[in-house]
Amino acid sequence: MTDRVKGFTVTLDRDVRDDDFQRIKEAVEMIVGVQHVEPSLVTHQDHMVRTRLKHDITRNILKLIDETE
Numbered sequence: 001m002t003d004r005v006k007g008f009t010v011t012l013d014r015d016v017r018d019d020d021f022q023r024i025k026e027a028v029e030m031i032v033g034v035q036h037v038e039p040s041l042v043t044h045q046d047h048m049v050r051t052r053l054k055h056d057i058t059r060n061i062l063k064l065i066d067e068t069e
Contacts, residue, residue: 015042 016024018039025037 010028012024021039025039028034028037
């Protein structure tokens, strides 16, 4: 018995404006079997997570540099 897939999550490499997203949406909708494409809007939570990640990466790089000296 094999597993069944009911959908996919696609993550873009950067935030895209609504009007630019329309072309991507249309392209994905052309794929056989695609029934619906729904955008996921950027929120303040996304900004907070990205800021924390940048801070953590910077802190870890500085820590690594300090350890090698």
